[in-house]
Amino acid sequence: MCIMLFVLCYISDSFSWWESFQLNDRYQKFFNWTTEVYSSPVYQVHPKLSVILNETHATTNPPPTTPPGPQYHVAFPQNYHFSLDQADTCKNKTPFLVLMVPVAPDNVEARNAIRQTWGKAEVVQGEVVLTLFMLGLSGQADVEKQQEKIQHENLQHQDLILSDFLDSYFNLTIKTMVIMDWLATHCNNAAYAMKIDSDMFLNVDNLVITLKKPELPKVNYLTGMLMWNSEVIRLNSSKWYVSEEVYPYPTYPPYPLGAGYVFSNDLPGKLVEISKTITPFNIEDVYIGMCLKRLGLSPSSPPDPSQFNDYHRGYNRCMFSKVITYILNSTEELVNFWTDLKKPGSPC
Template sequence: MEVRVSNQNSWKRCSLTQNRAPYKSHTKKGLFLLFIFAFLVFAIFNTMDYSFKPVLPSNTMYNKVLNQISYYYVVVEFPSDRENKTNYLAPLPKANQQVLQRTTTTIEISVTAESTVTKHISVDHVAYPRNYHFILDEPDTCHQQNPFLVLMVPVAPHQLAARNAIRSTWGNESTVQGKTVMTLFVVGLSGGADADNVQQQLQEESRQHRDLLQSNFVDTYANLTTKTMVIMDWLSTRCAQATFGMKVDSDMFLNVENLMTLLLAPNTLQQNYITGMVMWNQAVIRNQNSKWYVAEEMYPDPNYPVYLLGMGYVFSNDLPNKLVEVSKDIKPFNIEDAYVGACLKRLGVQPSNPPDPSQFRSYLEEYKRDEFLRVITTILNSPQQLIEFWHDLKTLS
């Protein structure tokens, strides 16, 4: 018995030893295949550009809107104010879209929510407006009203108080000196945490007032150039029959009566005409801590061409289409009014000094009724201030 057991164990040991040979062979083959697979994965990932991945809230109406327009966005942090950085959503065009000019800017992107770890990446700012389309639109309003003058007001999506203040003051001036005036507000997409609610409110506001235009760029300070060019695109494609247009900021007091007097003057041209507060020989700001910083690769010249200060400038309505077309060949940068100046320079259009330059004011130190009756534009501090000043001017005039 002992010998048989010993022989049996010896047979088992021999069998196990013999059976190990195929296992070793299979193991070598598996390791080889695993190595090949890992190498292929590594090669694929090193040849792909995966820097920009969609960073979007899931299962929200805002996400659905972005999916409908087939755009990708990344959460970025522009270092224009190092003490108070702000998160934005920056648009990236679809791969199959024609983008004739792009500008690459180094920005900082937050990697984690808990820390301030940052990486430098590049994002394309696309100014050419026909890479975008309108989500909220009033395509027939110019055909219905046939305006002489269209006031285009760029405003942030959440600034309902500013829009309502304008609607109850100078934006309510629909007929001035026998000419039809129309006011429209231009917004982009909200990039905040409350984007869903803001979008719903905008849609309801649009149904109520029929004066809201929304395009599918993200509404940030860095995208003001795109916003301005979208305004020009709308005027050229939806409202070419108007005689004049005006880009006027939402924090402005506008004396439409004085503006109409200027436009109806016999020496005011109706072609290649643009006027406002003219800026000459303005140096490009290279200080990275400045709100108006422009990198040298975005705009290499040390000085800007002649341009109109963006708070409010008026133009003959033949210019919007010309500006849109020439913008295809003008590298975009983030100072919107200077960018328009660069487009005008390429067109060979010289901005005109207004007959009375003091009518286009930046700030008036205090409210003086006689001065407000004389100006065309000036900056105010709040929507409530606009309402108060307008009420005083109208009730005592």
């Protein structure tokens, strides 16, 4: 009884209690109960994992920009481990651009559609381009059987990276930070990288042409469809709800729409290190904007903002030949639009 009173008092005193709590199977039910009390989305740990939230694995010395003070490790990527990797991919070649696609482990259809379309070419506009898929583990499936299927798929394509975080909507920040960590530790020789969702149309030719412009920054650069002065949603029935305890300000710093943004490849390591000083939450693109702000940086408007788009308003071959990104409704759209765009003859 005394223990329970102590715990309840501690919870009311500080929302950050869970950041130093050792989350494992034994405490999972208690953790779920407290999240219901706060009605605030939090991270979910795979039931087969035991992650100590107040520790991180050994890393290189942080850059001078990392301020002293509390450090937050729930989404710190080096708490997670790769069970399937493409460790030698960037050792064997020096990519100009790496396309990192977060995708659900069971969404083979989306991966195959990308392999048939914008993820197919290994050389674009004379530059080496890599396409890799980042996966976590589903909590709803038999983990061993799931890993076996993923291993078999990877034998065919050699393009899957599997980490042991729970792959869920609320863990998108973890997934994004694991992508950043992989780029920083396994592919730091690339010039640029892009985080792009699996439901996207990507005109890789236009992207590479843009990135090769001599005036484009080579460091501290991030661009895409940018959001400015976005209001924080306080309605707790929304999936984008964020409590004042997690983020106390009324608006977010500038951030790129998470569907697809491009960055110079010096940024991933800086984002990973600075993330240790920022309270994580589930809106991953906003979190990237928060990390940039803490670094003293801001996303840059693309040379032609009309090339980065949200949902398309109907397919038009000429229009799709000029853009860089569109959000699609299905994998069938991706295959059909790409096939039509690549047929012989002028698109306009």
